[in-house]
Amino acid sequence: MKQLNVILEGIGSTLLLLVRSAGYIGTLPRQRARFIEQCYMIGYTTLPIVAILSFFIGSVLALQAGYSMQNFGAKQFIGSLVGLSMARELGPVMVAILLAGRVGSAIAAELASMKVYQEVDALVTMNIPPARMLVLPRLAAVLFMMPVLTIIANLVGWFGGAIVAKYTTFIAIDPPSYFAVLRRYTEFKDVMNGLIKAEVFGFAIVLVCCNIGLNTRGGPREIGAAVTRAVVVSLILILVLDYFVTKALL
Amino acid sequence: MPDRACNPTRNPFTHQETPAVGVVIEHLTKNFDSLKVLKDVSFSVEPGEIFVLMGPSGSGKSVLLKHIVGLEAPTSGRVLVDGHDALSENTREHVRMALVFQAGALFNSLSVYDNLALYPREHQTADEAGIREKVMRALQILSLENTAQKFPSDLSGGMKKRVAIARALVMEPQLMLYDEPTSELDPVMSATISEIIATLRDEYHVTTIVVTHDRELALGVADRVGILMGGKIIFLGPPSELQHPDNPQIADFLNPKIDIKNPRFKKLETQHE
Numbered sequence: 001m002k003q004l005n006v007i008l009e010g011i012g013s014t015l016l017l018l019v020r021s022a023g024y025i026g027t028l029p030r031q032r033a034r035f036i037e038q039c040y041m042i043g044y045t046t047l048p049i050v051a052i053l054s055f056f057i058g059s060v061l062a063l064q065a066g067y068s069m070q071n072f073g074a075k076q077f078i079g080s081l082v083g084l085s086m087a088r089e090l091g092p093v094m095v096a097i098l099l100a101g102r103v104g105s106a107i108a109a110e111l112a113s114m115k116v117y118q119e120v121d122a123l124v125t126m127n128i129p130p131a132r133m134l135v136l137p138r139l140a141a142v143l144f145m146m147p148v149l150t151i152i153a154n155l156v157g158w159f160g161g162a163i164v165a166k167y168t169t170f171i172a173i174d175p176p177s178y179f180a181v182l183r184r185y186t187e188f189k190d191v192m193n194g195l196i197k198a199e200v201f202g203f204a205i206v207l208v209c210c211n212i213g214l215n216t217r218g219g220p221r222e223i224g225a226a227v228t229r230a231v232v233v234s235l236i237l238i239l240v241l242d243y244f245v246t247k248a249l250l
Numbered sequence: 251m252p253d254r255a256c257n258p259t260r261n262p263f264t265h266q267e268t269p270a271v272g273v274v275i276e277h278l279t280k281n282f283d284s285l286k287v288l289k290d291v292s293f294s295v296e297p298g299e300i301f302v303l304m305g306p307s308g309s310g311k312s313v314l315l316k317h318i319v320g321l322e323a324p325t326s327g328r329v330l331v332d333g334h335d336a337l338s339e340n341t342r343e344h345v346r347m348a349l350v351f352q353a354g355a356l357f358n359s360l361s362v363y364d365n366l367a368l369y370p371r372e373h374q375t376a377d378e379a380g381i382r383e384k385v386m387r388a389l390q391i392l393s394l395e396n397t398a399q400k401f402p403s404d405l406s407g408g409m410k411k412r413v414a415i416a417r418a419l420v421m422e423p424q425l426m427l428y429d430e431p432t433s434e435l436d437p438v439m440s441a442t443i444s445e446i447i448a449t450l451r452d453e454y455h456v457t458t459i460v461v462t463h464d465r466e467l468a469l470g471v472a473d474r475v476g477i478l479m480g481g482k483i484i485f486l487g488p489p490s491e492l493q494h495p496d497n498p499q500i501a502d503f504l505n506p507k508i509d510i511k512n513p514r515f516k517k518l519e520t521q522h523e
Binding site: 114117118119121122124126127133 | 319353368
């Protein structure tokens with residue numbers, strides 16, 4: 001019962017934070033310095049790890065698909081499998097998981113330490129709403145950066161698949177053939193579905209991590225606990241939302 | 251009450267005058283689960299007054315201060331700041347309040363200059379040149395001109411307290427609250443902070459509430475003193491009445507005698523047995 005109360009309280013406070021932040025949307029133009037800083041934090045600093053992981057996920061997809069499909073004489077369709085898998089599922093989900101681990105944890109840690117060391121209380125007494133200064137620029141930045149990261153993840157993943165398809169002896173498909181099949185079966189709609197998913201995941205992760213950070217009470221130990229909770233809740237949320245958003249988009 | 255109570259609050263930068271504000275606390279009770287921290291506390295602070303709230307550690311002084319700035323919600327009772335409910339967000343629109351936190355609560359990711367400039371920037375009270383002038387003036391008042399580009403982590407405890415006061419000053423407050431402003435400071439720095447509190451009130455007529463257990467500060471700058479023990483106000487009056495208190499609890503709190511042969515902690519152990 002107590003656990004259920006905690007979950008409901010968490011959902012309630014997250015929604016309240018969303019409503020409060022949305023109320024300050026008009027202040028975004030004069031918060032552009034914070035918005036740009038958050039874009040840098042969320043997008044630019046996450047880019048290298050997104051690129052590395054996408055490359056190897058695309059590579060492994062091509063490798064596994066090539067190994068399985070050679071028995072059916074269907075290995076020329078590797079491009080379509082990699083293309084669709086990356087665009088519809090693996091691109092957005094993998095970027096979201098990286099975002100939760102890298103950015104979500106950093107947001108939770110920063111806001112939790114600001115709360116514990118009374119910086120958030122200081123903002124409130126200065127009549128500067130934390131939702132306006134700390135949450136809104138992050139939400140705007142993640143909405144802006146998630147499609148960019150996901151598109152890069154897709155492109156790098158497709159490229160990784162193409163390299164493996166060319167240089168693996170039992171596959172040996174040259175890039176023009178690989179990309180021709182990829183283009184034929186991967187439609188604009190598939191890429192858009194992936195981008196919508198990425199937006200939903202990114203927005204949910206940042207909102208939840210901000211809320212957990214801002215509701216931290218206690219001392220340094222609670223900061224660590226808040227980070228762990230933020231990452232775990234984000235990962236669960238990604239997988240739950242993935243099912244429902246995929247179902248809605250089918 | 252001194253005549254200064256009638257004086258309006260004067261802006262330290264523009265010298266414009268706004269009415270000084272008062273605080274009324276009515277039957278304030280605060281419980282944290284089963285722990286009763288404040289028990290039916292009532293008193294008022296007059297406009298332009300320096301009110302010092304004293305009491306032993308854990309007596310609920312800081313919790314009371316948080317109620318005044320609206321950071322805590324009462325279990326029952328209410329706090330009125332200039333006639334507005336402290337809990338209402340509109341109160342902070344009507345009354346400029348500044349709280350100097352015990353640990354400073356400076357923004358660690360910002361330089362001292364940016365810490366001070368945050369309030370006027372966010373509230374767009376001046377252009378960047380005007381903000382610079384205000385910030386440098388506040389730093390000058392607190393003798394902190396050389397720290398503008400430093401970060402809070404580079405400052406000593408006393409400097410952090412003074413930066414926190416300077417940050418509060420930039421807000422041009424009508425009501426200034428200090429939470430243990432002299433804790434962890436050496437005697438000279440404590441005296442300096444006490445002088446700053448008194449000067450700000452005398453020159454700018456800011457209503458001031460100070461939470462402390464520093465006897466010298468209380469007796470030196472207060473117009474009135476309240477003593478909070480066990481969640482209740484057990485004394486309310488001018489500091490002169492605290493020179494020879496009748497209440498043994500107050501006498502022991504203000505002038506504790508060190509008795510090595512019969513220490514307090516052993517008395518407490520005996521009482522518990």
